Amino acid sequence: MTGLLDTLLAGLALGAVYALVALGFVIIFKASHVMNFAHGSMLLLGGYLTAVLHEHLGFAAALAVGVLATAALAGAVDRVLLQRLPQDPKAAHVATIVTIGIDILLVTDLARRIGGDLLSLGDPWGDKVRTLGPVTVPDSRLAAVAVSALVIGAVFALFRYSRWGLSLRCAAEDTEAAALQGVRLGRTRMLAWCLAGALAALAAVFLAAFPATGLERTTGQIALKAFPAAILGGLASPVGALAGSLVIGLTEAFVITYQSDLHVLGDGLSDVAPYVVMILVLLVRPNGLFGAKGAVRV
Amino acid sequence: MSDAAKPLLRLTGLLLPLLVLCALPFYLESYWLRIGLFSMAAAIGAVGLSLLSGTAGQLSMGHAFFLAVGAYGYVWFSGDPGLGLPPVVAMVLAVLLAGAAGGVFSPVAGRVKGMYLGIATLALVFVGHHLMLTMDGVTGGFNGRSVEPMEIGGLVLDSGHDDLAVLGVPFGAEERLWYFGLALLAFTWFTARGLLRGRPGRALVALRDSETAASVMGVPVARYRSSAFVVSSMYAGLAGVLIALSFRRVVPDYFGLVLSIDYLAMIVIGGLGSVGGAVAGAFFVTALPLVMAKYADQLPLVAAPGSADGSLGPTEASRYLYGAAIVVILLWAPDGLHGLVRRLRLRLRREPSPPPPEPGLAEPVNPAPTTLPAVPVKEHTP
Amino acid sequence: MNATPRAHRRATRITVAAALSALLVAGCSSKAEDPKGEEGAGGVKGGPGVTDTTIRIGSLTDLTGPYATLGESITNAQKMWADEVNAQGGICDRKIEITVKDHGYDVQKAVAAYSEVAPDSVALSQVIGSPVVAALVDDIGKDQILTYPQAWSASLLGIDPVQVTGTTYDVDMIAGVDFLTSAKGIEKGDTIGHVYFEGDYGANALEGSKWAAEKAGLEIVEQKIKPTDQDLSAQVAALQKAGVKAILISAGPVQTASLVGVAASRGLQVPVVSNIPGYSPQLMASEAAPALEGMLHMISAAPAVNAEIPGVKDMVAKYQKAYPKAPVDTGVLSGYNTALLLGLALEKACDNGSLAREDVVKAHRQLADADTGLGTPQDFSDVERPASVENYVLKPSKDALGGAEIVEEAAVAPGVEEYLKEKGRS
Incomplete structure (x- = not known):
């Protein structure tokens, strides 16, 4: 029973961190139909800035700088580069590939700066753990769950109640109609990118914090795990991103715990399992768990 | 120049590059030939992906998996442990196997669309990698397997079997494989163009532009979508065979996510939906980083690898250049190298003399995808 | 076709002329030349990579990928060795030149780099990356180019031109289990965990630990991980559930730190x-430092960098002078040691009268007791057997240079010989 609870909590914590990344993917996709391959390197940038600055500014200020800088960069990438491209959703693949180029540039530069170092982000949780009834949980993981819940709640509120959220939803529904109604598409889109960048930088903190050892040049690759999470829930649905992330986190944790019982399928299943779950879901619901069916009118 | 001479000039224009390509093994070191072979294999795979993504509008990030099926299929059909069949037969079977693998996935490919399919196919890469490591009886596990050399009519396309020399130039593995690669690429080029210009190609273009319209016009949507997936997988399988032959040993780690993303980059950089574009994109993505890494230390500020700490190494310099090249090219020409060349050609034709009306020759197929304007939109102010 | 005869003729002429000139020029291609001469300076036979004045050595390393730190340490150390050797007149009256190619842990780049470097190198002083080595193994065998992979899997034994230096991962883990039973009170019937990377490294280590555990009556609980796994909470939870009394780990530094x-x-x-x-x-x-100092031990074929061994002290001093900013780690030691061993092979080959590749490999295989003064001597005469079976036990130490210190001096763990015999490796 302890084992089960333990696994459940580990999975939830993992899922909470994935959710921050996956939500960023989804926001960007909803706003611009682009799959942002540079998400991992933006995450790395946020983490790197926090790591370098925390000794001078303290953790909170360093994190704020990291988050803002990453948001600014993401916004600039969209405004200066991607918005120059044709804006048709059917041509979004071009922007998607441009993000690969940006990813290469960013990762090369950051990897050169980080070198072989393991950077500490100076987070306040350290390696402290808390015992909750029968299970122990690291503070950093509890913080991850709390922060994710807060941030995701705030993002939902933004979506629902702010002018920007309304613009974004309008634009996602019908770009031309939105433009005709006076929605400033360029700005709406750019702000979405900024928000996603900020979320990625925030995720970097939890990816580098305690159960992990620190930030290194490959930390950004974790963003890949958010791909299935984002798709599983439905690419255009923030709720889906959250649900998908939790499913992926739990799947991973359970497969690790019961690895020895799943021996027949070969070892090291934990990396494959999320994708298998994703395929199964897509077979039943081709647009993800929360994706709209999208009726076709002739 | 008379109109009538044009087809002949076109013929010369085709033959000349072919001749140059055939003469290259007489000059280039095996290093260059190997890069050429990698690029040819990539070109074959990219043409397949271009059929799928550019024409049928289906995004696939699982191309590395089908390459792996082709490569390992060939190794198993021709080698020991395996069936030990003659290499040519093994190659054909490997291509069919890759097609079958695509067929198995077609329930998903038929239902799931766009980005969703892209990420869904991502699963193939991870599941494939897991299988390659686990099924060591077939795949050799982590360390992979040696590849049986190709053998055509008694001539083994590998060094060390005989001392073949042509015009005094020793013909080793790379030189021999070069011509085999060229032949496969030519085969791919013509079959893919045939497909695109024929009925299936038109149906797929209709499908890409509007699924609803296509189905109203009588295109069996799901069937075409699945078969596009199968055909594209078969080209990937062929590319896998050529990759295996030029690597001489297949290892699972090569067929990873990065490779899949590279293929996606190839077809977009080349220009979606065009065979020539896919080939150009394949050379761009495969050969450019290698060539740049080789010559980057000639650049100012770039030091030889391992010379001092803190300095910019050639690999890093080439990564910067490569990343920047992707961004710049696509910003400048969102329709890729193919669109760039077409626009240049139009401009060249227009400027010296007003172009004569030439209905039969002007870019017969591949109408510019309706979604991509021929002239890039400079600033889109909403 | 209704082409005018004139245009027709012109097109044909162009084609034919192009074809002819292509073939003609091909005839005088530089590739048609004969390979380099047989007998060189000092009556020593030459070969690829060897001229009368230089010996060229290739190096396929990773300076920009996941093993960049290791790659840089090895590359620096080997460059330092080349400079030293050249300052003393070189080997066989020839200067040593090392051509370094960075593949960034990319198999395709590495394969291309190999075909660039190998035709003009007598040996490869380092090849980093198990998948890279695996992809090149056939070519290396065919080219008979003496190669020192920076990977220690037993699957690389038994290939004549490939030399794994020191012990292999399985032998290390046998020593690891022995250390647990002899010094850490693990007893028959206990359960121990083994967390390992997928691939060659982990598989080979697991082979050793399983064998040793069976001999010692222990039960092994396996956890396979990937290099992308950076948070090992779930794995530890699973091991705790299984009630392990000790844990073996064959992964990367980040994973070790998270585990501990x-x-x-x-x-x-x-x-x-x-x-x-x-x-x-x-x-x-990192924050895990106190826990690491308290719980972790490492099994190593090489001594710690701060060891009181004259050769090591000397090397460290030189390295710190040459690369004041670079960290001194085990990569430096391993890279320098490999270079010295390659130097011994080349000198031996020179004495034998031939620097042709296959003769360098032969000379290398004649080194039955190669002692570079950097730890334990190595025996390269049996291609099937690890070059050494002696292991040190190290522990992390914040204050020590190189971050580690010796706990137990080099020794052969009991059972290793029996294991090797069982596996047909001696």
Whole structure:
């Protein structure tokens, strides 16, 4: 029973961190139909800035700088580069590939700066753990769950109640109609990118914090795990991103715990399992768990 | 120049590059030939992906998996442990196997669309990698397997079997494989163009532009979508065979996510939906980083690898250049190298003399995808 | 076709002329020349990479990928060796030149780099990356180019031109289990965990630990991980559930640190033993440092960098002078040691009268007791057997240079010889 609870909590914590990344993917996709391959390197940038600055500014200020800088960069990438491209959703693949180029540039530069170092982000949780009834949980993981819940709640509120959220939803529904109604598409889109960048930088903190050892040049690759999470829930649905992330986190944790019982399928299943779950879901619901069916009118 | 001479000039224009390509093994070191072979294999795979993504509008990030099926299929059909069949037969079977693998996935490919399919196919890469490591009886596990050399009519396309020399130039593995690669690429080029210009190609273009319209016009949507997936997988399988032959040993780690993303980059950089574009994109993505890494230390500020700490190494310099090249090219020409060349050609034709009306020759197929304007939109102010 | 005869003729002429000139020029291609001469300076036979004045050595390394730190240390150390040798007149009256190619852990780049470097090199002083080595193994065998992979899997034994230096991962883990039973009170009937990377490294280490555990009557609980796994909470939870009394780990430094950190925080205070690639001095700057110092031990064929061995002290001093900013880690030691061993092989080959590749390999195989003064001597005469079976036990240390110190001096773990015999390797 302890084992089960333990696994459940580990999975939830993992899922909470994935959710921050996956939500960023989804926001960007909803706003611009682009799959942002540079998400991992933006995450790395946020983490790197926090790591370098925390000794001078303290953790909170360093994190704020990291988050803002990453948001600014993401916004600039969209405004200066991607918005120059044709804006048709059917041509979004071009922007998607441009993000690969940006990813290469960013990762090369950051990897050169980080070198072989393991950077500490100076987070306040350290390696402290808390015992909750029968299970122990690291503070950093509890913080991850709390922060994710807060941030995701705030993002939902933004979506629902702010002018920007309304613009974004309008634009996602019908770009031309939105433009005709006076929605400033360029700005709406750019702000979405900024928000996603900020979320990625925030995720970097939890990816580098305690159960992990620190930030290194490959930390950004974790963003890949958010791909299935984002798709599983439905690419255009923030709720889906959250649900998908939790499913992926739990799947991973359970497969690790019961690895020895799943021996027949070969070892090291934990990396494959999320994708298998994703395929199964897509077979039943081709647009993800929360994706709209999208009726076709002739 | 008379109109009538044009087809002949076109013929010369085709033959000349072919001749140059055939003469290259007489000059280039095996290093260059190997890069050429990698690029040819990539070109074959990219043409397949271009059929799928550019024409049928289906995004696939699982191309590395089908390459792996082709490569390992060939190794198993021709080698020991395996069936030990003659290499040519093994190659054909490997291509069919890759097609079958695509067929198995077609329930998903038929239902799931766009980005969703892209990420869904991502699963193939991870599941494939897991299988390659686990099924060591077939795949050799982590360390992979040696590849049986190709053998055509008694001539083994590998060094060390005989001392073949042509015009005094020793013909080793790379030189021999070069011509085999060229032949496969030519085969791919013509079959893919045939497909695109024929009925299936038109149906797929209709499908890409509007699924609803296509189905109203009588295109069996799901069937075409699945078969596009199968055909594209078969080209990937062929590319896998050529990759295996030029690597001489297949290892699972090569067929990873990065490779899949590279293929996606190839077809977009080349220009979606065009065979020539896919080939150009394949050379761009495969050969450019290698060539740049080789010559980057000639650049100012770039030091030889391992010379001092803190300095910019050639690999890093080439990564910067490569990343920047992707961004710049696509910003400048969102329709890729193919669109760039077409626009240049139009401009060249227009400027010296007003172009004569030439209905039969002007870019017969591949109408510019309706979604991509021929002239890039400079600033889109909403 | 209704082409005018004139245009027709012109087109044909162009084609034919192009074809003819292509073939003609091909005839005088530089590739048609004969390979380099047989007998060189000093009556020593030459070969690829050898001229009358230079010996060229290739090096396929990773300076921009996941093993960049290791790659840089090895590359620096080997450059330093080449400079030293050249300052003393070179080997066989020839200067040493090392051509370094960075593949960034990309198999395709590495394969291309190999065909660039190999035709003009007598040996490869380092090849980093198990998948890279695996992809090149056939070519290396065919080209008979003496190669020192920076990977220590037993699957690389038995290939004549490939030389794994020191011990292999399986032998290390046998020593690891022995250390647990002899020094850490693990007894028959206990359960121990083994967390390992997928691939060659992990598989080979597991082979050793399973064998040793069976002999010692222990039960092994396996956890396979990937290099992208950086948070090992779930794995530790699973091991704790299984009631392990000790943990073996064959992964990277980041994974080791996470494992030890999580175990400590959950109150799983058990000894942890790692292969040496699972540790790096950078970990001493992380939050897991106290837990690592308290729980971790490493099994290594090479001594710690701060060891009181004259050769090591001398090398470290020189390295710190040459690369004041670079960290001194095990990569430096391993790279320098490999270079010295390659130097011995080349000198031997020179004495034998031939620097042709296959003769360099032969000369290398004649070195039955190669002692570079950097730890334990190595025996290269049996291609099937690890070059050494002696292991040190190290532990992390914040203050020590290189972040580690020796706990137990080099020794052969009991059972190793029996294991090798069983596997047909001696």
